[in-house]
Amino acid sequence: MNINIQSLDFTASTELNEFVNEKVSRLGRYLDNIISYDITLKLEKSATRENKIADIRLVIPGNDLLASAQADSFEKATAEAVEALERQIEKLKSKSAY
Numbered sequence: 244m245n246i247n248i249q250s251l252d253f254t255a256s257t258e259l260n261e262f263v264n265e266k267v268s269r270l271g272r273y274l275d276n277i278i279s280y281d282i283t284l285k286l287e288k289s290a291t292r293e294n295k296i297a298d299i300r301l302v303i304p305g306n307d308l309l310a311s312a313q314a315d316s317f318e319k320a321t322a323e324a325v326e327a328l329e330r331q332i333e334k335l336k337s338k339s340a341y
Contacts, residue, residue: 249281263282263317270328276304284317301328310331
């Protein structure tokens, strides 16, 4: 399983990369056939404090799950996006034989 973290318009710290890696790795508890995680962290140029965006794409056979969250910190945005993916996985599992 590959975890690809990309930061746009800023340079992510090692601590942030480790945090994101740890958070998305939790999703492996729900599905054992995850091919890769593609995470994009973006710093939006806006007047609001909530200008940090985390986009997470979870690649699994047959489907890609996507979640995006915007918050005042990358950690918070990542946590919210992971929670959204957890809900999507539960919904997917209730509909199919995953």
